[in-house]
Amino acid sequence: MFKVQANMDPAHRDRIAFVRVCSGRFERGMVVTHGPTGKPFATKYAHSVFGQERETVDEAYPGDVVGLVNATEVRVGDSLWVDEPVTFPTIPSFAPEHFAVARVRDTGRFKQFRKGIAQLDEEGVVQVLRDDALGDQAPMLAAVGPMQFEVAVHRLENEFGAPVELSPTGYTVARRTDEASAPALKSMRGVAVLARSDGVLLALFESPYWLQRVEGDQPELTLARLVAEGQGTSTGD
Numbered sequence: 416m417f418k419v420q421a422n423m424d425p426a427h428r429d430r431i432a433f434v435r436v437c438s439g440r441f442e443r444g445m446v447v448t449h450g451p452t453g454k455p456f457a458t459k460y461a462h463s464v465f466g467q468e469r470e471t472v473d474e475a476y477p478g479d480v481v482g483l484v485n486a487t488e489v490r491v492g493d494s495l496w497v498d499e500p501v502t503f504p505t506i507p508s509f510a511p512e513h514f515a516v517a518r519v520r521d522t523g524r525f526k527q528f529r530k531g532i533a534q535l536d537e538e539g540v541v542q543v544l545r546d547d548a549l550g551d552q553a554p555m556l557a558a559v560g561p562m563q564f565e566v567a568v569h570r571l572e573n574e575f576g577a578p579v580e581l582s583p584t585g586y587t588v589a590r591r592t593d594e595a596s597a598p599a600l601k602s603m604r605g606v607a608v609l610a611r612s613d614g615v616l617l618a619l620f621e622s623p624y625w626l627q628r629v630e631g632d633q634p635e636l637t638l639a640r641l642v643a644e645g646q647g648t649s650t651g652d
Contacts, residue, residue, distance in 0.1 A: 417434075419537055421538065431484055431485075432486040432489040434480070435479070436477050436480075441458070445458055450501070452488065460483065460484035461481050462484060511559055514584045514589075516553050524576060528579065532551065541563050542558070543611070546607075591615060591618075597616060605620060606625075
């Protein structure tokens with residue numbers, strides 16, 4: 416599964432997971448296995464999507480893309496398979512370079528704000544980083560480019576009804592760290608340690624030169640690059 420998109424039909428607030436068929440034949444209504452959970456998944460609501468137009472898909476073959484409506488447990492990078500488990504390399508994840516703190520302008524819309532932030536994080540519009548002390552009150556949005564912030568703000572306000580304000584930060588570079596290194600990093604000036612939704616800890620630095628100095632002075636700290644991380648599961652039939 417390579418893409419999730421919410422609110423493609425604003426009247427119904429739906430959520431579509433887009434899957435590319437890699438082998439075999441897809442038949443609408445067939446029961447597949449969701450790779451990460453091992454649970455059965457029924458494909459009753461299968462569509463092809465072109466702009467605002469949708470058509471029901473009864474069959475699909477390798478190379479075809481199928482949109483599964485309201486597949487709430489399916490995430491980007493998950494595999495769906497029949498008979499034999501299938502795994503693929505993960506979709507690459509690249510290091511963010513822009514960071515801003517998001518706050519909802521109307522506290523009465525906090526529920527919508529929280530839901531929207533979670534959905535945008537899941538779709539990969541932005542990465543959402545959280546401080547244990549603040550939780551969802553003021554999450555930090557991390558992006559490769561500033562245009563991602565514009566998209567996030569527009570969607571939060573127009574799709575989820577949660578007007579937000581973004582406060583830019585001085586952070587410019589991120590590294591993956593761990594629990595053992597976190598206390599020392601948190602005590603440093605110009606460094607923050609925040610958690611992604613998947614539990615990975617990121618150390619944020621205000622300057623690449625400060626990062627280089629910390630790496631040189633304390634090589635025992637875990638500060639790993641974030642480009643094209645790991646191996647795991649990806650899309651499948």
